Amino acid sequence: MKLVVEVVEAQDLIPKDGEGSANAFAEIDFHNQRSRTRSVSKTLNPIWKQKFYFTLDSLESIKKQSIEVSVYNERKSFPYRNFLGRVRIPGSGVANRGEESLQRFPLEKKWFFSHVRGEISLKIYISPDPDTPPVEIEPEEEGEKRVKKGEEEVKEFKKVATTRHISKHQSSSPAAVPVKMPALSMSVPAEEYKLKEARLNLGERWPAGDKQVSTYDLVEQMNYLYVRVVKAKDLPPNPLTGSVDPYVDVKLGNYRGTTKHFEKKTTPEWNQVFAFSKDRIQSSVLEVFVRDKEMARDEYMGKVSFDLNEVPTRVPPDSPLAAQWYRLEDLRRAGDTKVRGEIMLAVxxxxxADEAFPEAWHADAAAVQGEGVFSVRSKVYVSPKLWYIRVTVIEAQDIVPVDANRAPEFTTKAQLGNQILKTRVSQSKSLSPMWNEDMVFVAAEPFEEMLVLTVEDRVSPGKDEILGRLVLPLTAIEKRLDHRPVHSRWFNLERYGGFLEPDPRRRELRFASRIHLRICLEGAYHVMDESTMYISDNRPTARQLWNLPIGVLEVGILGAASLAPMKTRDGHSTTDAYCVAKYSQKWVRTRTILDSFGPRWNEQYTWEVFDPCTVITLGVFDNCHLGGGDGGGNNNGKPAAKDTRIGKVRIRLSTLETDRIYTHSYPLIVLQPSGVKKMGELQLAVRFTCISLMNMVHLYGQPLLPKMHYVQPFSVSQVDSLRYQAMSIVAARLGRAEPPLRREVVEYMLDVDSHMWSMRRSKANFFRIMSVMSGASAMLRWLDEVSMWRNPVTTVLVHVLFVILLWYPELILPTVFLYMFLIGLWNYRFRPRYPPHMDTKLSWAESVHPDELDEEFDTFPTSKPHDVARMRYDRLRSVAGRIQTVVGDLATQGERLQGLLSWRDPRATALFVLFCLVAAVALYVTPFRMVALVVGLYVFRHPRFRSKLPSPPSNFFKRLPSRIDSLL
Known part of the structure; x- marks a missing residue:
């Protein structure tokens, strides 16, 4: 069933935009489901005629609910909207489909002092199906429409690129003449994407005097009943089979946990822990049954009962409660009749905060069976220690070529796992080639692969003949901890035998030649973070090079709210959410809360901080590996399921005040092929504690990366390759843990696709540059207004200040620094109160074109039809052409500057050299103050003394030659 709300129009609204009109839009709220209309500009009588559909739980539930429709005025500055009025319609009066009618409702106030007028027209009814289901478009038709639309865009780009009459300011940027693109319709107001402060009573629910409060105070206390089933002994065998296959059932009300069973064992050992949330306890008696597993029906062997009122309470850091033996009670007889057998338990x-919490079986995950039990537990992971293997191939000697009648083309290939690098062909055509090239690999401890080097002869294009091979275990390679040089060594190459041809009859021919190498292991710093600017650690791998920590980061992962449904199970939508946090080498994963759109984790974790200019990343995922059901993995030949991303949060530690607890709800924002979408909110409590303020202040002046990075830096292509290899290694190693931290999770947390082309990112980066340059451009505009005497008082004051600084030049630098000091103090009152968060406007995610989104989510290489790929290629060429023009213009100005003294234009250079001689003599005999005064007064002269024609120096500079004449 659907609730349909059609927002038709509004009349006689209050003007709110300062121009006697309003930019009105309506927002509909029904049972935590929100939608909004488009904004209609510059009118007090907006017409929308838009329909919105809301999901109903049942027909009876709507009678207890209401529909709220609010009207707002949209603004570009803070506050981003003004309230214009609202109406509340009770659900009991909603008509069925076919019985609806257009109704007018007077707008009401939200607050007593609100000034509201006007009315809104609505149609509200209940429908079993949406009135206008989306029209299914065939892929071919959709592709044709996209191609047609793209060709129109390309034509517009070409028109802009070929236009010659563009102003000076426009020609300086590739986005000077933007092409208008239709924006995606927004269903979520902009305020929903912003950070919200959460009012939480952290630590207050922990009992007074609790020792754990000081180290576990960023979460709310959750009480659990723990049952540890250790082992049993003296269990009676089954009289029919003569053996026993025991297992234990732990039952509390409607909750039941089961241990694994052992075959034919009278003294089993389980050592399993069961946890029951105190908030969900429905019984006052805990029962522990011992059963014998049989083919037809499992037999009860005995039980132990506990009164929950008598269960003791344990508070860490007290030692764990000791388990004790309990005699089993007979189930078939009343009273306290005992049977043979005992079981060891602790309740x-x-x-x-209990140590048993992470490994315990939780009652709220009782539906998970089999291997899926391991995937719902909270775990802590550690990234493997990464090392760089730097191989310098210097030369080789006594190489025996395949064909002695041709000039050899020797190359060296190095392989480590799936990493393969090759040197260039040696320029020396002798049998002792020289290369002197570096190759860098990434490896992780413990080292599992061997480094294999082969010397090859390129006998033909695409065919290389192996002439010798060297296999080196990584454990035998020297580790370099500083920038001191590593000594080179000669290694013998194997031509026959070994890995190439293990034929014992030809071992006498094994030695062929030798190769000269310089090889070492260097402590890697996290290259997988380096190129994305989300660095979580700057330390090298070698612990000997670490400094002392400067602080402690504590994060309380409280819970999530209003999560979007991610899958369907048993006919209803559901989400099985867990959270992953990554900082430095430590990854944490919370337990999975099943079938909840508002999970409460309340788990707290701690990291040591070695550099405050680092970022912690937290991601929320839907668990699709619970065993069986829809997300059970590889069932009936279907591909293995992947954990679905719900959203991600990044927090830079340097933006946090020390010793302050930040409690906020972070919106989980995901960019999908259909547009930007809010998937819910993540509630966090974060505290950054400083150990030594002096060490932290000193750290701001230290290099970001170890000294080796600056002594022997990597190229851009090496960084990209190493980052990808490091990410693959980390994903493979974490995927081998139990439970595994899967590859799709690691890739999303490390932003593995951040280097891919995206029109949206390109526009976002361009406008970031424009925003950074806005301060300089504002300063230039202010100087232009001063020089043009727009405000005579300001211009006169600038003249006075200019003369004072000119006569007392020693005051220039103190005045500049004092001015910046005062600006800094003034801006302190406007400092950010919240940590920064993902901004949908800054990312250009709210107004992105649908085809640009489709291109961003396309595979690499592309999987789109030829026509679509051609259209996108043409669009990319047009944009790149405009960027190419701007870069060419910058190069032209630089070459003209060089042409002043290059005598490329003899007359221009002669004039400039003569001008330099005259200027030198004039500046020598004229006091500097007088020269500066004349220049300043000339710059600030009144407009009536100005000419509209360009100045002679500008004309002279534009006539200078550049190398653009030499381009093809």
């Missing part, structure tokens, strides 16, 4: 009340 206590505790919190999530």
């Amino acid at each position: 206590w009340m505790g919190t999530q």
Whole structure:
């Protein structure tokens, strides 16, 4: 069933934009489902005629709910909207489909002092289906429409690129003449994408005097009943089979946990822990049954009962409660009749701070069975230690070529796992080639692969003949901890035998030649973060090079709210959410909360901080590996399921004040092929504690990366390759843990696709540059207004200040620094109060074109039809052509500057040299103050003394030659 709300129009609204009109839009809220209309500009009688569909739980539920429709005025500055009025319609009066009618509702106030007028026209009814289901478009038709639209864009780009009459300011940027693109319709107001402060009572629910409060105070206390089933002994065998296959059932009300069973064992050992949330306890008696697993029906062997009122409470850091033996009670007889057999148990009340919490079976995950049990537990992972293997191939000697009648073309290939690098062909055509080239690989401890080097002869294009091979274990390679040089060594190459041809009859021919190498292991710093600017650690791998920590980062992962449904199970939508946090080498994963759109984790984690200019990343995912069901993995030949991303949060530590607890709800924003979407909110409590303020201040003046990075830096192509290899290694190693941290999670947390082309990112980066340059451009505009005497008072004051500084030049630098000091103090009152978060406007995610989104989510290489790919290629060429023109213009100005003294234009250079001689003599005999005064007064002269024609120096500079004449 659907609730349909058609927003038709509004009349006689209050003007709010300062021009006697309003930019009105309507927002509909029904049972935590929100939608909004488009904004209609410059009118007090907006017409929308838009329909919105809301999901109903049942026909009875709507009678207890209401529909709220609010009208706002949209603004570009803060506050981003003004309230114009609202109406509330009770759900009990909603008509069915076919019985609806257009109704007018007077707008009401939200607050007592609100000034509201006007009315809004609505149609509200219940429909079993949406009135206008989306029209299915065939892929071919959709592609044709996209191609047609793209060709129109390309024509517009070409028109802009070929236009010669562009102003000076426009020609300086590639986005000077933007092409208008239709924007995606927004269903979420902009305020929903912003950070919200959460009012939480952290630590207040922990009992007074609790020792754990000081180290576990960023989350709310959650009480659990823990049952540890250790082992059993003296279990009676089954009289029919003569053996016993025991297992244990732990039952509390409607919740039941089961241990694994052992075959034919009278003294089993389980050592499993069961946790029952105190908020969900429905019984006052805990029962532990021991059962014998049989083919037809499992037999009860005995039980142990506990009164929950008598269960002791344990508070860490107290030692774990000791388990004890309990005699089994007979189920078939009343009273306290005992049977043969005993079971060792420990039962206590505790919190999530208990050591047993991460490994325990939780009652709220009772539906998970089999291998899926391991994937719902909270875990801590550690990234492998990464090392760079730097191989310098210097030369080789006594190489025996395949064909002695041709000039050899020797190359060296190095392979480490799936990493393969090759040198260039040696320029020396002798049998002792020289290369002197560096090759860098990434490896992780413990080292599992071997480094294989082969010397090859390129006998023909695409065919290389192996002439010798060297296999080196990484454990035998020297580790370099500083920038001191590594000594080179000669290694013998194997031509036969070994890995190439293990034929014992030809071992006498094994030695062929030798190769000269310089090879070492260097401590890697996290290259997988380096190129994305989301660095979480700057330390080298070698612990000997670490400094002392300067602080501690504590994060309380409280929970999530209003998560979007991610899948369907048993006919209803659901989400099984867990959170992953990554900082430095430590990854943490919370437990999975099943079938909840508002999971409460309340788990707290701690990291040591070695550099405040680092970022912690947190991501929320939907668990699709619970065993069986829809997300069970590889079922019936289907591909393995992947955990679905829900959203991500980044927090830069340097933006946090020390010793302050930040409690905020972070919106989980995901960019999908259909546009930007809010998937819910993540509630966090973050505290950054400083250990030594002096060490932190000193750290701001230190290099970001170890000294080796600056002594022997990597090229841009090497950084990209190393980052990808490091990410692959980390994903493979974390995927081998139990439970595995899967590859799709690691890739999303490390932004593996951040280097891919995106029109949206390109526009966002361009406008970031324009925003950075806005301060300089504002300063230039102000100087232009001063020189043009737009405000005579300001111009006169600038003249006075200019003369004072000119006569007392020693005051120039103190005045500049004092001015910046005062600006800094003035801006302190406007400092950000919240940590920065993902901005949909800055990312250009709110107004992105649908085809640009489709291109961004396309595979690499592309999987689109030829026509679509051709259209996008033409669009990319047009944009790149405009960028190429701007870069060419900058190069032309630089070459003209060089042409002043290059005598490329003899007359221009002669004039400039003569001018330099006259200027030197004039500046020598004239006091500097007088020269500066004349120049300043000339720059600030009144407009009536100005000419509209360009100045002679500008004309002279534009006539200078450049090398553009030599381009093809």
